[in-house]
Amino acid sequence: MTPARLARRRNYHVGNVRGQLLAAARDILAESGRAALSLRAIAERAGVAPGTVYYHYVDKAALLAGLAVDGFRQLALAMHEAYAADPAGGGLRTTGGAYLAFLREKRELYELMYEARDSGRTDVAEAEAEAIAVSRSAIMADFQGLYPEAIAHDMAEAIWAWGRGIAAVGLARGADGGEQGDEAVQSAVRGLTALIARA
Incomplete structure (x- = not known):
């Protein structure tokens, strides 16, 4: 895991996870297009565990x-x-x-x-x-x-x-x-x- 992603994990807070996920999705969409928008990629970019995504979004x-x-x-x-x-x-x-x-x-x-x-x-x-x-x-x-x-x-x-x-x-x-x-x-x-x- 990169230093930036480790830093995001350290800054993890339940109250801002939805915002982190949306920001990660925006970045991936802008950089790599729709095809790259997998939940796993979004979770990794946001610095959270993949299962955390489903806590905030059903799918x-x-x-x-x-x-x-x-x-x-x-x-x-x-x-x-x-x-x-x-x-x-x-x-x-x-x-x-x-x-x-x-x-x-x-x-x-x-x-x-x-x-x-x-x-x-x-x-x-x-x-x-x-x-x-x-x-x-x-x-x-x-x-x-x-x-x-x-x-x-x-x-x-x-x-x-x-x-x-x-x-x-x-x-x-x-x-x-x-x-x-x-x-x-x-x-x-x-x-x-x-x-x-x-x-």
């Missing part, structure tokens, strides 16, 4: 759902911080930019998030709802005074759905690691922006 799907929840919370925070830093830039531009940056930087995590979301996990759906609320609030501020609140709400919801579709196109076209995905995303964003400007 691998539950742990990955925890990772997805964490991912949506990261996305919500990124959008919130982007808008707070430049509210004059507009909610659509700032939160949309943060969303696309998250997609570019954390592609595998983003894919995992929506796989878990679409599997019907309530906890993941609730985490996505938190992220949607951040986007909705910022975008509705763009439309304040231009549209009735109910219409602005529906437009913000539609923009989130379009954003997910744009991301799906980008991920599909960029599956080989080339630049086609980014080009597809940028083209779709320009089209969406033009549509909104004419609304």
